[in-house]
Every structure is written in structure tokens, then in C-alpha cells.
Amino acid sequence: MANEAVRGQRDGVAVYGNYIAGAWRPAASGETAENRNPARPVDLIGHFAASGADDVDAAVSAASEAFAEWGRSSPISRANVLYKASEILNSRAQEIGRELTREEGKTLAEGIGETNRAAQILRYFAGEAQQPSGEHYPSANPRTLLYTMREPLGVCGIVTPWNFPIAIPAWKVAPALAFGNTVVLKPASLTPLCAVRLTEALAEAGLPAGVLNLVTGSAAKVGDPLVRDHRVVALSFTGSNAVGQEIKMTATERGAKVQLEMGGKNPAIVLADADLDHALTQVINGAMMSAGQKCTATSRAIVDRRIAAGFTGQLAERIGALTVGDPLAETTRVGPLVSAEAAERVAGEIKRATGEGVALLTGGGRPENGDGGHFVTPALFGEVEPDSRLGQEELFGPVLGVIPVDGPDEAIAVANRVRFGLSASLFTRDLGRALDFVTRIQAGIVHVNSETAGAEPQVPFGGYKGSSSYSREQGKAAREFFTQSKTVYLDPPPDDGIRG
Ligand code: UN1
16 A cells, blocks of 8 residues: 555654645644554554644645636546546555444454445545536526536535544545545544544546645644635534534534534333344443444344343343454454543443443443453443433443333333434334334434444435434435536627528
């Protein structure tokens, strides 16, 4: 792999730069930050540019300059670049997937799967760039050619989380570029390497200088100046509610277009007639894959009281049997949490709930792997009160709570009684119940007989209530966000003589 991103070596470990105006370079201050493996913190992955306002300024300037040409380039040529980048990522999926696992902590199968998914997203938006971008309308004047066209916005600021360190940057950057915008990408400070790999793939695919700029560093030193920069006309963010709300205030106040994807408290409702074995597998996958660190993760199993005891017992048994350990090992099902702070916070929430008397049926421990990894064993709580902290707050860890209910109506009422509304599942064999659920559930993504997590690139993604900002990502919705509409009334001059 060409590795111009590496600016040098320190302690035998690579030092990575920012990518600004088509060149890899260190932060203006020369500062770097370490990136360590959450399963084995002794494993130093690299030193990454700890950037600041000067770097953001240079990146936004480069993006502004590049917009003049990129914004007017043919969508077909933009599609070709995205398509080539997708092939590059595919060809490196094993290697990048391994790096993803090393820096984020999800299992190797998930790391490789996510890298392939990023490639698929790039491929999808290569196709989407070639789709019609406007409509032709009838006019009151028969001589008028009346149509709409969508045009790029300009410089977009993209702020991404650590939990999908290559897929989420891909699903924001790809449509931004496909529709003619230029980008400054600020990836999560815990997972900069995946963003470097995505940027490399796009640069190698022939993206012109300045069209995509990568600036690594902290939220305070990179994210904040990016959100405040008046030249950044649109911001797309995925992450916590607290940060999302701040971005919304700051960016909308200065007139920028904003797209936010934030938390979830996603329910899986299990009715008495469901295929229980299937429901068990899906609920556990939804709750525990990626150690529960997905905004789409299942955190509440809302179960018909008639089957709750048996279902809960089976959940405890299967969750207790999940192999926790080094995510690079093939047998591991649940890796570490992303950081020491995350593991402490989640373990603290578990302790708090047990302190309040909620029954911890399995997990919740901090196992030692001898390497100081940030592990928390998958935890299951029984008989969770819907309105308690455990029933309401997003923990972002491997924690599932069972809420027994008296039938489908109470299940839906409980499912809706949270401030989030990202995804929701129902398990049943009853088509009528399924349709009723689809209508009444307050969630942007609704599953019947499948887990709450997962997102295909060709459909809109986003939540209701506190989970999003109404705008949707991916699919056709991405064009809505990353472009603006122009309406054209095109009349021939009155004296053109054509109609005599
Ligand atoms: C998925 O469920 O595969 O940050 C994707 C998140 C979501 C993406 C979920 N925005 O977890």
C-alpha cells in the first residue's frame, strides 16, 4: 500500500499526518496524539496529528478553492473516482479490517465486514451520482421550459464517531463528493487510522487536491473551529446528543445546514407467538455485537409477560456464554469497549443499577486479560422499570434490560416512552400485529423479525424524536441534504422567429 500518510517513525511506530490540499502534512503545531488498541493498550498503533484551528483553516481554504472546479465537474467523472476508491477499499478489506479491529475493538469479522460495507457505500454513491438530479414540469406558458436541478452546497464539514470508523465517514463523505461538494473530515480522535485509509483510497482513485481534506484531533481543537467557520456551509455529524445539540446551536445560528444522527434506546418487542429461538439470536446480536456500541443497538427487550421468564432465562444463558476477549481472535464474539473511560462509565452504570436493586442476571464484570484491555462482560438485567435510568438512558455498551409487559398495546406504549426514536424491532408471526406496530412505533427504522441494528446504503437512515434532526442520510435522502434545488424558467426570446 502506498503510504504517503506516514510522515515518519517514532518509537518504531508510524507518525501520520493530515491530508490538506492534496498533501499529507503534520499539524501546524507539530503535536501528535497516540492511538492505542483498546484490547491491549500496550499496542501502540500510531501517532496522529493533534491538529488545531490553523489546520482547520488551511483545510477549509483548500476545500473552498477546490469547490470552484469540483462543483462544476461532471457527475460521471465524480462517479468514476468513487467507484475506483471502492475497488481499492475492497482489495484492502482484510488489512484495513484488521486495523479497524485494532483501533476500535469490534471483532475481526465485524471489522472486515465494515470495510467491505464502506466499499459498498462508495459504489452505491458512484451509481447515485449518475441518477437524474431534477425534474421537468409543465408551465402555464407553453413556450417555457420549466425544470429543477440540484446543485452542490459548497464546503461541507463532516464529523464522525469512533464506533463505525470507516463506514460512517464513507456514508457521509461519498454523497457529499458525489453531488459536487468539497469536504473537511474530522474523524473521532479514538479512530483516526480508518479515516486515513478512506482518504488514501479516494486520493489514489484520483480525487483532485483540496476536494477531501482530513484533519485529525480533538473535538475542542478541530471540531469546534470547523463548526464555527463561516465558509463551511453544511455540517453532518454522528455522535452523542450533547455534542449534536451544541453543533446544532452553533451552526444553525450562523445559517449552516445541519444533519445530526445521535443516540438511541432501541426496543425489541417479543410477542408470545414469536419464533423464540430466532428472536433470541436477533435480540442478542442487536444488543451485544460491537459490544453494544451502536446507536442502533438493542438495549430494551420488551417481552410479553406470559413468556418473559423462559425468554429471560434463555437470554441469560446465551449471553453468559458469549466469548469475551481479544477481538482479533476468531473465537471472540464480544471485544473490549473503545476506551478506559467508556468501560468505566458502563461498569459504573451497571453498578448503579444493581445498587438500586435491579436484578443483574449475568455479566457486568471487568475481566482481566493481562493486557489491561477495556472489557466489560455482556450484562443482562431482568425486570427493568421502563421509566428508570436503565430503561431510559443510552448506555452505549453491552447491556440489555428485559421489560415484561402485558401484551402488544403496553409493549408499544413502553417502547415509545423514551426521548429517542432511532430503530425498533418486533418479533411476531401475526401480520396484523406487525402492521399495527409499523404504524404506531415512533422510530425512523423499523424491523419486523430482525434485529434493530444494520443499515443498507440504498434506503434512508435516521431517527424520530431526539435521535436525529429530521434530515435523513443515505439512499435518495443523501441528495436532499448535500444539494440545494434550483428552479429554472427557460423561455426563448420573444423575437426568435421560430414560431413565427
Ligand atoms: C448499523 O446499525 O449498522 O452510529 C449502523 C451508529 C449509527 C450507524 C448504525 N449511526 O451506530
